[in-house]
Amino acid sequence: MSAPPKTFLYRYSWLTRASHWLWVLAFAxxxxxxxxxxxxxxxxxxxxxxxxxRRVLAIGSPADGIGTTxxxxxxxxxxxxLGWTDDGMGDRGAHAFPAWLTIPGFQDLSGxxxxxxxxxxxxxxxxxxxxxxxxxxxxxxxxxLLPSDLPKLWPMQAYYFKLRxxxxxxxxxxxxxxxxxxxxxxxxxxxxxxxxLALSPGIDAIAQPLTAVLGGRQFARxxxxxxxxxxxxxxxxxxxxxxxxxxxxxxxxxxxxxYQTNET
Amino acid sequence: MSAxxxxxxxxxxxxxxxxxxxxxxxxxxxxxxxxxxxxGLAREYRDGDVDRTFRVNGFSTPSNSRYQTLAASxxxxxxxxxDGAVERRGAFDLHALYAMPQQTQITRHDCVEGWSAIGKWxxxxxxxxxxxxxxxxxxxxxxxxxxxxxxxxxxYYESLDLHQARHPQALLALRLNDAPLDPDHGAxxxxxxxxxxxxxxxxxxARVELVGSFANIAAGQGxxxxxxxxxxxxGI
Numbered sequence: 001m002s003a004p005p006k007t008f009l010y011r012y013s014w015l016t017r018a019s020h021w022l023w024v025l026a027f028a029x030x031x032x033x034x035x036x037x038x039x040x041x042x043x044x045x046x047x048x049x050x051x052x053x054r055r056v057l058a059i060g061s062p063a064d065g066i067g068t069t070x071x072x073x074x075x076x077x078x079x080x081x082l083g084w085t086d087d088g089m090g091d092r093g094a095h096a097f098p099a100w101l102t103i104p105g106f107q108d109l110s111g112x113x114x115x116x117x118x119x120x121x122x123x124x125x126x127x128x129x130x131x132x133x134x135x136x137x138x139x140x141x142x143x144x145l146l147p148s149d150l151p152k153l154w155p156m157q158a159y160y161f162k163l164r165x166x167x168x169x170x171x172x173x174x175x176x177x178x179x180x181x182x183x184x185x186x187x188x189x190x191x192x193x194x195x196x197l198a199l200s201p202g203i204d205a206i207a208q209p210l211t212a213v214l215g216g217r218q219f220a221r222x223x224x225x226x227x228x229x230x231x232x233x234x235x236x237x238x239x240x241x242x243x244x245x246x247x248x249x250x251x252x253x254x255x256x257x258x259y260q261t262n263e264t
Numbered sequence: 265m266s267a268x269x270x271x272x273x274x275x276x277x278x279x280x281x282x283x284x285x286x287x288x289x290x291x292x293x294x295x296x297x298x299x300x301x302x303x304g305l306a307r308e309y310r311d312g313d314v315d316r317t318f319r320v321n322g323f324s325t326p327s328n329s330r331y332q333t334l335a336a337s338x339x340x341x342x343x344x345x346x347d348g349a350v351e352r353r354g355a356f357d358l359h360a361l362y363a364m365p366q367q368t369q370i371t372r373h374d375c376v377e378g379w380s381a382i383g384k385w386x387x388x389x390x391x392x393x394x395x396x397x398x399x400x401x402x403x404x405x406x407x408x409x410x411x412x413x414x415x416x417x418x419x420y421y422e423s424l425d426l427h428q429a430r431h432p433q434a435l436l437a438l439r440l441n442d443a444p445l446d447p448d449h450g451a452x453x454x455x456x457x458x459x460x461x462x463x464x465x466x467x468x469x470a471r472v473e474l475v476g477s478f479a480n481i482a483a484g485q486g487x488x489x490x491x492x493x494x495x496x497x498x499g500i
Contacts, residue, residue, distance in 0.1 A: 114289040121292055201372075201498075
């Protein structure tokens with residue numbers, strides 16, 4: 001009574017795997033160094049120049065020992081979490097995001113900028129490597145949401161809601177996966193890069209319409225932050241799905257490339 | 265995510281004093297410079313967009329006696345020295361600067377900290393001043409020596425390469441919002457470089473020195489903030 005032989009599919013090329021894990025590292029550094037940069041001016045305004053009347057988010061410390069977060073005009077006390085937090089040097093102070101969440105782990109704008117720009121280039125190259133490696137293997141086409149997939153989106157969701165017995169017929173990736181990959185890989189991630197560039201004075205001089213269409217420099221900063229939150233949301237869902245669906249098989253395939261196709 | 269990221273600070277701190285790693289990080293600056301460079305024109309705004317109380321960037325009025333004496337005399341004794349690698353050294357008093365063609369620009373000041381403000385600046389194009397002194401062939405940078413210091417012996421200074429210095433919006437500003445510059449905003453002469461971050465727009469300029477290299481000035485990185493780790497190329 002022996003188990004049927006395991007069958008494996010070589011699912012991810014080395015370039016896909018390397019760029020995936022390097023991207024994980026780069027994303028963590030970009031978020032943390034981005035929070036460091038945010039801390040130097042912990043407000044987000046829906047305007048071109050700074051404008052307190054159009055402030056969407058403000059993290060501050062109105063008095064020693066008190067941290068507050070104001071979102072759309074509503075103020076919450078967030079002492080210890082936001083506004084009045086760990087300063088990374090054994091004390092607490094007026095820091096928007098706590099030092100343990102930032103790179104470097106203390107107030108250092110120039111250091112944060114250096115990390116941020118270096119890993120922004122790394123992330124951009126990872127994105128290119130992912131495009132090249134998946135296009136070469138023909139999987140890129142299977143990841144992109146096409147108009148013909150649109151009618152299958154709800155049936156797929158209905159299957160997940162257990163309203164349907166069978167998922168709609170699909171290829172390597174189901175329509176919801178395709179929607180997620182297309183949105184994140186081809187809309188949100190490029191927008192995060194563009195919004196980051198748009199808040200630079202040198203880029204604004206080259207491409208004034210880019211900054212203008214985003215609503216101006218401070219608005220670009222707000223979009224950049226929002227894009228980061230969307231990427232974090234995708235990351236959370238992605239990790240949840242991997243962790244709850246054949247985690248060993250999935251992790252093996254993204255490390256060694258080999259995915260077991262007849263796993264029970 | 266916060267659990268995954270907790271410890272980012274401590275981990276990165278281990279690399280803060282690692283010289284080789286820090287050198288690696290600076291590899292982004294020449295890439296940014298090559299990608300963005302100094303091209304195009306900063307957006308110009310209308311009168312109605314101006315911040316009437318323009319936020320003071322960097323330090324406020326210098327406290328040293330040299331500056332205080334000059335300010336007390338209404339900058340009557342002020343001379344902007346332009347020297348170094350030039351054919352014809354210049355010393356411009358305020359009358360001479362006001363007698364030159366004046367440019368007015370309403371541009372946004374983008375601070376490295378992340379805030380921005382819009383001001384109406386008038387003054388002399390830096391390119392016109394350079395033309396008057398005729399930089400020699402070996403001049404590559406204009407170094408701006410300022411009248412303030414941080415109280416620890418470090419004088420403020422900045423630098424631009426000659427391509428940046430000749431940008432049509434690079435301005436030696438004399439006026440802000442239709443009035444002569446006040447001491448907090450850099451009186452009597454400050455730089456305005458709207459295509460780069462605010463720390464490039466040095467205040468209280470006393471001397472413009474044309475040099476082939478800034479390696480021997482202060483800590484050698486081309487500016488007060490650059491000496492403390494900020495990028496020399498401040499277009500991003």
